[in-house]
Amino acid sequence: MVISPDTLFTGQQLIWLPACPSTNSVAQQLQRENRASEGCTVITGHQTAGRGQRGNQWEAAAHENLTLSVVWQPTFLAATQQFLLSQAVALAALDWARRWLGASGENSLRVKWPNDLYVGNQKLGGILIENTLSGSKIQYSIVGIGLNVNQRAFAVPTATSLSLLTGRQYDLAEVAARLLECLEARYLQLRAGRVGQLRQDYLAALYRYQQPHQFLVDGRPTTGTIVGVEDDGHLAVRLAEGVRRFSVQEIRYLGEVT
Numbered sequence: 001m002v003i004s005p006d007t008l009f010t011g012q013q014l015i016w017l018p019a020c021p022s023t024n025s026v027a028q029q030l031q032r033e034n035r036a037s038e039g040c041t042v043i044t045g046h047q048t049a050g051r052g053q054r055g056n057q058w059e060a061a062a063h064e065n066l067t068l069s070v071v072w073q074p075t076f077l078a079a080t081q082q083f084l085l086s087q088a089v090a091l092a093a094l095d096w097a098r099r100w101l102g103a104s105g106e107n108s109l110r111v112k113w114p115n116d117l118y119v120g121n122q123k124l125g126g127i128l129i130e131n132t133l134s135g136s137k138i139q140y141s142i143v144g145i146g147l148n149v150n151q152r153a154f155a156v157p158t159a160t161s162l163s164l165l166t167g168r169q170y171d172l173a174e175v176a177a178r179l180l181e182c183l184e185a186r187y188l189q190l191r192a193g194r195v196g197q198l199r200q201d202y203l204a205a206l207y208r209y210q211q212p213h214q215f216l217v218d219g220r221p222t223t224g225t226i227v228g229v230e231d232d233g234h235l236a237v238r239l240a241e242g243v244r245r246f247s248v249q250e251i252r253y254l255g256e257v258t
Contacts, residue, residue, distance in 0.1 A: 085131070097109055116207075150169050213254075
């Protein structure tokens with residue numbers, strides 16, 4: 001695959017693999033061997049053992065979707081600021097989807113905490129970021145992204161794709177180039193310290209924000225309302241007994257796609 005993103009560094013070192021178990025694992029290995037420049041991108045047509053949030057497996061039909069990992073070196077971020085990177089990447093995916101869905105997706109595109117991409121109540125993509133720390137700073141990050149593009153049949157009814165949403169097929173090299181451009185734009189926004197805007201954009205796009213919803217909390221269904229996201233990434237939810245803060249492992253949207 002030949003991809004030509006209009007970027008300074010993201011995707012300028014590009015490694016295309018027809019198939020591999022996990023692009024995140026390949027990117028990690030390249031970084032450990034000092035063979036990855038900042039923005040190095042590993043992309044595959046068929047990921048056979050992709051990883052998702054909570055240890056779930058990310059499944060995608062071969063050669064129909066985008067499955068890639070980007071190596072960044074956000075040494076300007078403290079370890080306590082890791083969620084800012086997650087917000088930037090999620091917003092980049094949202095920016096990318098808006099480009100293809102246009103006005104029809106403007107009101108239905110959302111980021112589901114922490115960083116899944118949703119259209120309405122259907123999942124369009126997922127993100128898995130693996131950070132390596134050095135002291136109090138992030139040394140490097142592997143940003144894994146899976147986005148449903150041309151796939152039209154899914155094992156779960158709550159998954160969707162660009163093709164299902166628009167009725168057309170997409171050139172994967174073109175949509176990949178546009179994604180890398182969106183990623184770099186949000187990364188540069190983060191690097192420039194414009195975190196207030198990132199946080200504002202993230203809340204504006206947050207799935208089920210300020211809306212009552214059913215969650216699984218402490219092993220039982222509970223109605224709650226998301227009232228914010230803490231700087232460390234914890235989800236703030238107002239329950240009957242008051243506002244509680246949750247990590248990814250401690251709360252689950254009922255009916256969610258994993």
